[in-house]
Amino acid sequence: MLTTIIAAIVLLSIIFYQYFRKRNSFFDSLNVKGPTPALLFGNLGEFWGVPIGLKIQQWTQKYGKVYGYYEGGTPVLVTSDLDILHDVFVKQFDSFHGRKLFPLQPNPDDDIMASIFMSRGMRWKRLRTIANPVFSVANLKRLLPTCEVSVDNFMEIMDERCQLGKPFDIHPYYQQLTCDVIARVAFGEERDLQRDPNNPYIELCRELFPPNPKLSKNIWNIFAMILPELRFLAQGAQDLQHKVTGANAWFVLTDKITKIVDERRLEKDGVERNIDFIQLFLEAESEDAKSTTNENKKLELSNMKVTKKLTTQEIVGQLTLFLVAGYDTTSNSLSYITYELATHPEIQEKLRAEIDEVCSGSAEITYEQVSKLKYAEQVIKETLRLYPLASLVQARLCMSSMEAGDKLKQPIPQGLTVAADVWSVHRDKTIWGDDADQFRPERFDEEVQRHPMAWFPFGAGPRICIGLRFTIIEQKIALTRMLQRFVIKKCAETLVPLRLCGAATVCPESVDIVLEPRNDI
Numbered sequence: 001m002l003t004t005i006i007a008a009i010v011l012l013s014i015i016f017y018q019y020f021r022k023r024n025s026f027f028d029s030l031n032v033k034g035p036t037p038a039l040l041f042g043n044l045g046e047f048w049g050v051p052i053g054l055k056i057q058q059w060t061q062k063y064g065k066v067y068g069y070y071e072g073g074t075p076v077l078v079t080s081d082l083d084i085l086h087d088v089f090v091k092q093f094d095s096f097h098g099r100k101l102f103p104l105q106p107n108p109d110d111d112i113m114a115s116i117f118m119s120r121g122m123r124w125k126r127l128r129t130i131a132n133p134v135f136s137v138a139n140l141k142r143l144l145p146t147c148e149v150s151v152d153n154f155m156e157i158m159d160e161r162c163q164l165g166k167p168f169d170i171h172p173y174y175q176q177l178t179c180d181v182i183a184r185v186a187f188g189e190e191r192d193l194q195r196d197p198n199n200p201y202i203e204l205c206r207e208l209f210p211p212n213p214k215l216s217k218n219i220w221n222i223f224a225m226i227l228p229e230l231r232f233l234a235q236g237a238q239d240l241q242h243k244v245t246g247a248n249a250w251f252v253l254t255d256k257i258t259k260i261v262d263e264r265r266l267e268k269d270g271v272e273r274n275i276d277f278i279q280l281f282l283e284a285e286s287e288d289a290k291s292t293t294n295e296n297k298k299l300e301l302s303n304m305k306v307t308k309k310l311t312t313q314e315i316v317g318q319l320t321l322f323l324v325a326g327y328d329t330t331s332n333s334l335s336y337i338t339y340e341l342a343t344h345p346e347i348q349e350k351l352r353a354e355i356d357e358v359c360s361g362s363a364e365i366t367y368e369q370v371s372k373l374k375y376a377e378q379v380i381k382e383t384l385r386l387y388p389l390a391s392l393v394q395a396r397l398c399m400s401s402m403e404a405g406d407k408l409k410q411p412i413p414q415g416l417t418v419a420a421d422v423w424s425v426h427r428d429k430t431i432w433g434d435d436a437d438q439f440r441p442e443r444f445d446e447e448v449q450r451h452p453m454a455w456f457p458f459g460a461g462p463r464i465c466i467g468l469r470f471t472i473i474e475q476k477i478a479l480t481r482m483l484q485r486f487v488i489k490k491c492a493e494t495l496v497p498l499r500l501c502g503a504a505t506v507c508p509e510s511v512d513i514v515l516e517p518r519n520d521i
């Protein structure tokens with residue numbers, strides 16, 4: 001009996017060992033280099049304590065512009081080659097319309113709440129076609145006054161911080177601001193959430209973007225990464241855990257937002273409201289859930305017709321995503337900008353001069369004024385060049401085997417994830433010059449012709465960030481009000497250089513500054 005058990009254990013060990021070895025030789029078979037994977041974990045262990053985007057950048061320095069690593073059992077091809085990136089994100093979109101799959105995410109093809117972000121194929125096309133007009137110039141103009149209300153409330157808080165005259169970390173305040181803005185424009189929130197200790201969203205949002213994710217919270221995630229074939233077991237275990245300990249932040253948020261959408265539906269006609277995303281989505285709503293089924297196959301964008309209808313669950317899915325996407329990215333961007341302005345007083349002065357010239361004397365900021373803030377736009381672009389904070393999501397799943405770029409010797413196989421190393425591209429001296437690591441917004445002023453993939457903090461191609469114009473407006477309004485009133489100063493507590501952390505996005509550990517009132521007005 002004992003001998004049989006030992007023999008079985010030995011046999012199983014040999015089978016597992018062979019299986020993991022074969023799995024870890026995927027890139028060898030494609031003749032693609034990369035960091036050596038550990039038998040079970042692949043290269044997961046190397047992400048410990050380092051944001052993934054930055055680890056990938058370090059590997060690029062070692063292995064070059066195309067290499068592969070293993071996220072547990074999932075091989076990921078990384079590239080910073082501009083032509084391959086252009087093929088994957090733009091030219092060959094029909095073969096790369098799916099995003100990288102996260103280990104425990106619901107199946108994007110049949111999740112009834114799938115957002116634009118997660119969906120793919122026909123379903124993505126349909127959701128994107130419906131959501132695009134929400135961010136049209138006409139709607140952005142209508143949303144601008146709502147944004148201003150939030151920024152005015154934010155300025156009151158900043159006034160108080162200024163009067164205290166003490167250093168403080170501005171990042172959590174920007175998080176409150178962007179959460180408030182998106183809650184107003186997405187689902188018509190009217191309370192000032194920035195001062196509300198019971199803000200129903202902020203802690204949930206923070207939970208979804210922890211600066212230093214704890215292993216214990218992600219145990220099922222890690223299990224699913226190591227054994228993707230058994231992810232259904234991890235999924236079941238996680239569901240059970242949620243039943244016992246309470247749902248995770250995403251589901252709590254979707255519950256809250258479902259209630260808001262339901263209440264709005266019951267609202268009588270004629271209630272006066274600022275325009276918001278719910279309103280815009282409800283106009284495109286339908287009960288026809290069947291119209292959402294996806295055909296996860298090669299897209300033929302040019303021949304595709306889409307039904308302009310949304311189900312209630314889809315509305316909730318989109319709103320939850322907008323809240324989460326709009327909150328974290330924009331607050332990080334504003335924090336990085338504040339750091340750069342504090343450490344580059346001459347750039348801050350130049351930006352202030354532009355703001356004074358374009359916006360002086362007007363109580364409200366108009367869309368036309370925002371559009372004239374060219375230097376502000378350069379400051380935002382340069383910040384996002386140095387800190388492409390959302391690089392993790394700049395990846396695609398190859399939906400059908402495809403040749404990409406001239407430098408790959410064989411087609412990219414179906415099912416392989418291709419990730420962009422945006423940090424390396426954005427700091428590449430051959431693209432940006434010897435001062436690539438310096439903060440110099442003027443570089444976006446020059447008439448230099450660059451490759452279309454040289455700067456892409458918002459992604460590229462048909463799946464480029466839908467909130468791009470919205471976030472630029474929001475950031476310009478916040479910067480305008482800040483510089484109209486204060487001088488942002490670095491202080492002994494300012495971490496120079498910044499320490500970066502984060503998981504889903506790369507964020508500054510803290511941005512400690514002092515606000516001084518302007519003495520020239």
Ligand code: HEM
Pocket residue numbers: 089116117118128321322323325326327329330333384389390391393394395457458459460461462463464465466467468470471
């Ligand atoms: C500084 C601010 C922001 C940055 C850096 C950023 C960055 C990105 C990136 C890199 C992507 C992936 C693009 C790709 O895969 O090619 C993305 C997608 C997306 N973003 Fe943003 N984003 C920002 C703000 C926002 C805001 C304010 C919203 C909504 C209000 C938003 C909504 C979305 C959505 C819905 C997608 C998915 C688009 C699709 O798959 O079709 N983002 N964003």
